[in-house]
Amino acid sequence: MPHSNGQPRIVIVGAGFAGLACAKELGGAPVRVTIVDRHNYHLFVPLLYQVATAALSPADIARPIRRILGRYRNIEVVLGDVVAVDTAARQVRTADGRTIDYDRLVIATGSEYSYFAHPEWARFAHGPRTLPDARQIRARLLTAFERAEISSDPAEQDALMTIVIIGGGPTGVEMAGSVAELTRHALARDFRRIDPRRARIILIEAGPRILPAFPVSLSDYALATVTRLGVTVMTGQPVDAVDAHGVTVGDKRIVAGTIVWGAGINASPAGQLLGVELDRAGRVPVAPDLSVVGVPEVYALGDMALVPAADGTPLPALAQVAKQQGQHLGRALVANLRDGKAMPAFHFHNRGNTAIIGRNAAVFDFGWMQIKGRIAWVLWAIIHVALLVGFDNRLRVTLQWAWRYVTYQVGARLILS
Amino acid sequence: MPHSNGQPRIVIVGAGFAGLACAKELGGAPVRVTIVDRHNYHLFVPLLYQVATAALSPADIARPIRRILGRYRNIEVVLGDVVAVDTAARQVRTADGRTIDYDRLVIATGSEYSYFAHPEWARFAHGPRTLPDARQIRARLLTAFERAEISSDPAEQDALMTIVIIGGGPTGVEMAGSVAELTRHALARDFRRIDPRRARIILIEAGPRILPAFPVSLSDYALATVTRLGVTVMTGQPVDAVDAHGVTVGDKRIVAGTIVWGAGINASPAGQLLGVELDRAGRVPVAPDLSVVGVPEVYALGDMALVPAADGTPLPALAQVAKQQGQHLGRALVANLRDGKAMPAFHFHNRGNTAIIGRNAAVFDFGWMQIKGRIAWVLWAIIHVALLVGFDNRLRVTLQWAWRYVTYQVGARLILS
Numbered sequence: 001m002p003h004s005n006g007q008p009r010i011v012i013v014g015a016g017f018a019g020l021a022c023a024k025e026l027g028g029a030p031v032r033v034t035i036v037d038r039h040n041y042h043l044f045v046p047l048l049y050q051v052a053t054a055a056l057s058p059a060d061i062a063r064p065i066r067r068i069l070g071r072y073r074n075i076e077v078v079l080g081d082v083v084a085v086d087t088a089a090r091q092v093r094t095a096d097g098r099t100i101d102y103d104r105l106v107i108a109t110g111s112e113y114s115y116f117a118h119p120e121w122a123r124f125a126h127g128p129r130t131l132p133d134a135r136q137i138r139a140r141l142l143t144a145f146e147r148a149e150i151s152s153d154p155a156e157q158d159a160l161m162t163i164v165i166i167g168g169g170p171t172g173v174e175m176a177g178s179v180a181e182l183t184r185h186a187l188a189r190d191f192r193r194i195d196p197r198r199a200r201i202i203l204i205e206a207g208p209r210i211l212p213a214f215p216v217s218l219s220d221y222a223l224a225t226v227t228r229l230g231v232t233v234m235t236g237q238p239v240d241a242v243d244a245h246g247v248t249v250g251d252k253r254i255v256a257g258t259i260v261w262g263a264g265i266n267a268s269p270a271g272q273l274l275g276v277e278l279d280r281a282g283r284v285p286v287a288p289d290l291s292v293v294g295v296p297e298v299y300a301l302g303d304m305a306l307v308p309a310a311d312g313t314p315l316p317a318l319a320q321v322a323k324q325q326g327q328h329l330g331r332a333l334v335a336n337l338r339d340g341k342a343m344p345a346f347h348f349h350n351r352g353n354t355a356i357i358g359r360n361a362a363v364f365d366f367g368w369m370q371i372k373g374r375i376a377w378v379l380w381a382i383i384h385v386a387l388l389v390g391f392d393n394r395l396r397v398t399l400q401w402a403w404r405y406v407t408y409q410v411g412a413r414l415i416l417s
Numbered sequence: 418m419p420h421s422n423g424q425p426r427i428v429i430v431g432a433g434f435a436g437l438a439c440a441k442e443l444g445g446a447p448v449r450v451t452i453v454d455r456h457n458y459h460l461f462v463p464l465l466y467q468v469a470t471a472a473l474s475p476a477d478i479a480r481p482i483r484r485i486l487g488r489y490r491n492i493e494v495v496l497g498d499v500v501a502v503d504t505a506a507r508q509v510r511t512a513d514g515r516t517i518d519y520d521r522l523v524i525a526t527g528s529e530y531s532y533f534a535h536p537e538w539a540r541f542a543h544g545p546r547t548l549p550d551a552r553q554i555r556a557r558l559l560t561a562f563e564r565a566e567i568s569s570d571p572a573e574q575d576a577l578m579t580i581v582i583i584g585g586g587p588t589g590v591e592m593a594g595s596v597a598e599l600t601r602h603a604l605a606r607d608f609r610r611i612d613p614r615r616a617r618i619i620l621i622e623a624g625p626r627i628l629p630a631f632p633v634s635l636s637d638y639a640l641a642t643v644t645r646l647g648v649t650v651m652t653g654q655p656v657d658a659v660d661a662h663g664v665t666v667g668d669k670r671i672v673a674g675t676i677v678w679g680a681g682i683n684a685s686p687a688g689q690l691l692g693v694e695l696d697r698a699g700r701v702p703v704a705p706d707l708s709v710v711g712v713p714e715v716y717a718l719g720d721m722a723l724v725p726a727a728d729g730t731p732l733p734a735l736a737q738v739a740k741q742q743g744q745h746l747g748r749a750l751v752a753n754l755r756d757g758k759a760m761p762a763f764h765f766h767n768r769g770n771t772a773i774i775g776r777n778a779a780v781f782d783f784g785w786m787q788i789k790g791r792i793a794w795v796l797w798a799i800i801h802v803a804l805l806v807g808f809d810n811r812l813r814v815t816l817q818w819a820w821r822y823v824t825y826q827v828g829a830r831l832i833l834s
Contacts, residue, residue: 039832040559040563040830040831040832041830041831041832057474057475057476057477058474058831058833059474059828059829059831060474062831064607064830064831066607066608067607067826067830070606070607071606073609076609076610077566077607077609078566078567079560079563079566079567079832080567096567098567131831131833132833135833142457143496146457146496149494149495149496150495150496150497150513150515189487189488190481190483190484190487190494191483192490192493192494193493392817392820392824392826392828393828395816395820396813396816396817396828399812399813399816400809400813403809403812407809409484409809411476411809411810411813412476413457413458413481413484414457414458414475414476414479414481414548415456415457415458415496416475416548416549416552
């Protein structure tokens, strides 16, 4: 269904790793592309925990979508929130009432934290998934220490200096390590009545081990490392309740000044707009070419797509999966729409799964090889800087990490509510 | 009235240029110091307009007060909002109900934008005076261009791409120059339906010339420079009304997407807590030694103090005035409390008044000499970097300015509401 100027129109919803990678492949091709996002920036979510722990600023890991795609004259960027998809009329509608026609639609709106059957917990335990969330965690963490400093009740001081992190996956481990470094070093000398080094950091995992998606040897290393950093790890203990003042784990009550959530994700609710049946995590089932089952001109990518891996289990919600899918689909659409080629099947190539624990300590699982410790940490830093969009962002992050490595200080300890 | 450990207790309210300079002089002296601020950071207000125009991030120009003063073991930092001063009991009270005793009290809470008799205008025209304000201006400015891009009504597009800046002092001129550079360069190529270079930037000054505190030759230079940058300057035209959609100047109605306020300041309302008569701008009258007239153990510094210059006019609300007063008072208090010396009178030494207009264009007035143009601009940049607190902040700002100078790009174009 070509438009007035004869070129097919592709609408991409979401400018995360998947949507952006797809758009870049379509840049300069004989298609008209509209990319819609509710924010004006692409966010490098893997480093968001560093914004939450005052090591980086929002602008270090976010970049205007327009600026990234500005050079491609066939791509239009729209700030908007897609609230409806009419697959019959091939139109999406935004919250401000605009409709955008498409010939092909790409949905890549990512995922959000899942609080299981307890959405009310979201108010008390933010997860580092969006910039406002990260800023909220940072403000709560720093405010708790400020309040402890002016408290004259030792029990209240201890409670305020307790940080509970729920979920022992990469986000939980990264947060625990980063909070430990913040309290043990950056905050250590700045208070008079409290000793931030005495802060209790508790990492709670429902399953039997932290980093459950990694081999046992790397889980053991991560456990030993965070424990050495002063983190108390509780495994095999699901959280039963979360409220404004703390968490309940079985018959244990933990009063805490800061609660961070990193326990599980659901696909973004945008999948519900397609009128197809979703899996339990809200993911959209897709065919091997990433088209939505039953709606062939619509594609789903990244965290919100249910794509089986070679072994039949769904591909995990990782940046590398999203990016590879976006690149694959972008190239396939160009070949299909320009040259009439068939849409090929997507195959995931595992580039290695990684998590950082702290200074000189990270883990990598390449499947055929595992590495840990300082070499893994250096590799982690190099890869994350390289994956940032924009030379200036890379330079800023590198400098701030170098500064932090040498001085143990972080530069963004601001309470901005 | 020495306390239990025999050392006099000094309470400083406000960690701006004056309060911080005073605290540093008292660091290590045989006194106990408590510095109270409602924020956890010291803010370098002169560069706040660059946060408002997406050139810098909040963390580049703000630094935790604890971190700045952490090395002085006799200084305690309290996050709090002082809501009452009992000069008889020598106590201040914070919003959360705590009382802090003092032997000497230093009030240095600065100033805020004055909307004359129209406090309701504050909702529609933010001034770059606090970090939330600056972020608000940035979000409104960038959102207006996003909305113009998706509008199909040319009149609405023109209105959204109109930026009105009220007040032709240094803040207004700096904002106008910075917005011009943002729209003419950084945003220029990133939109498809609008041309940001066509944005109308209108600088409105009620008096006869912009930069009225500077010599006429520098005002003329500033007028010529901003005009060359594409700014429309309206002088001799007071604003009659400000609302959500624009401003009214005489019988002229200007519909605008962004309205910025920089027209006048009042002293912070904390002066009202002292129970003394204030001047029309809310300033506290002080004796030559900066003690509040009638309350000798209380001192007022910076923007909120009414200090006559040699010619009898009040000293202006400038960082250099505040900083000199803070240093003077800190040294005087040490000499007085430790050595029993009398409190000397404060004398202001003018280090030069400056305003930046844009790339390669600034003005300096040293009284005995005026400079303008590229040399003034380089001097402006060197001085502002030098005055930032912290080597890492200096490095970050320098790098971002260098990057911006070479590429015409800014790094913080994020809409964070």
